[in-house]
Amino acid sequence: MNDNPAPVLRAQGLVKTHYGESGPAHAVRGADLYVRQGEFVAITGPSGAGKSTLLHLLSGLQQPDTGSIWLDGERTDAWRESRWAVERRKRIGIVFQFFNLVSNLSVADNVELPALLAGASPKRARAEREELLAELGITGKERSLPAELSGGEQQRVALARALVNHPPLLLADEPTGSLDSRGTREVMRLLSRFHQRGQTIVLVTHDARLASAADRVISFFDGRIADDATLESTPSHRQGASGVLRLHD
Numbered sequence: 001m002n003d004n005p006a007p008v009l010r011a012q013g014l015v016k017t018h019y020g021e022s023g024p025a026h027a028v029r030g031a032d033l034y035v036r037q038g039e040f041v042a043i044t045g046p047s048g049a050g051k052s053t054l055l056h057l058l059s060g061l062q063q064p065d066t067g068s069i070w071l072d073g074e075r076t077d078a079w080r081e082s083r084w085a086v087e088r089r090k091r092i093g094i095v096f097q098f099f100n101l102v103s104n105l106s107v108a109d110n111v112e113l114p115a116l117l118a119g120a121s122p123k124r125a126r127a128e129r130e131e132l133l134a135e136l137g138i139t140g141k142e143r144s145l146p147a148e149l150s151g152g153e154q155q156r157v158a159l160a161r162a163l164v165n166h167p168p169l170l171l172a173d174e175p176t177g178s179l180d181s182r183g184t185r186e187v188m189r190l191l192s193r194f195h196q197r198g199q200t201i202v203l204v205t206h207d208a209r210l211a212s213a214a215d216r217v218i219s220f221f222d223g224r225i226a227d228d229a230t231l232e233s234t235p236s237h238r239q240g241a242s243g244v245l246r247l248h249d
Ligand SMILES: Nc1ncnc2c1ncn2[C@@H]1O[C@H](COP(=O)(O)OP(=O)(O)OP(=O)(O)O)[C@@H](O)[C@H]1O
Pocket: 018, 019, 020, 021, 025, 026, 027, 045, 046, 047, 048, 049, 050, 051, 052, 053, 054, 097
């Protein structure tokens, strides 16, 4: 491992207020973040703390009211939607909390589409899709439509779609929220494999086991980072770290 890896993601002073039917929601109230290449960062915190909003800002799906984001050292403030779309295809894999699969495309097409859009051959896209779905334990459902799958199956398809282009940065929002313990283990195994290959992972999770597999756990509370703890790599320390998580769960 490089001793001083470049920040793959940096955010400074992020603020985002949503204006909905029930008045303004101050979802993110000033967040600074610095994620090094190859880090596996878990973000945890209570419902409504602003975790999903933070991920939407970091992936350019929502614009901050104030604050800046840098990807691989490049400031993104001036990026238009089209530029963000290209960057998301090339270097950011996103797993949404509520899956966002394309409802009229089969499972196979949902996973292959980002690969084809990024220029992979149909043969290559198919091979990647087969490998990812097999690894996530959902073979035999390739021709199904998303609505014909369980929540946990849809969740794993969403993860396969996010990983099909081997993005250097994965942003995942509760990727195991609808899974049983076996599904969670399969997702954890896949995430560790990607992490070992040097990919950077930022994931939001309520699952203390998943969080304890990360290098760092950030507690997000009321729109701000309340705690940022680097975990030791020994399993005994990681057990201890999950105790920290329970503070806000
Ligand atoms: N599009 C929106 N319009 C209005 N308010 C919103 C919108 N999206 C989020 N909010 C509000 O912003 C706050 C933060 O929401 P967010 O979804 O970021 O929380 P979260 O930490 O992801 O919660 P959860 O753990 O339940 O997923 C909440 O008060 C929510 O009601």
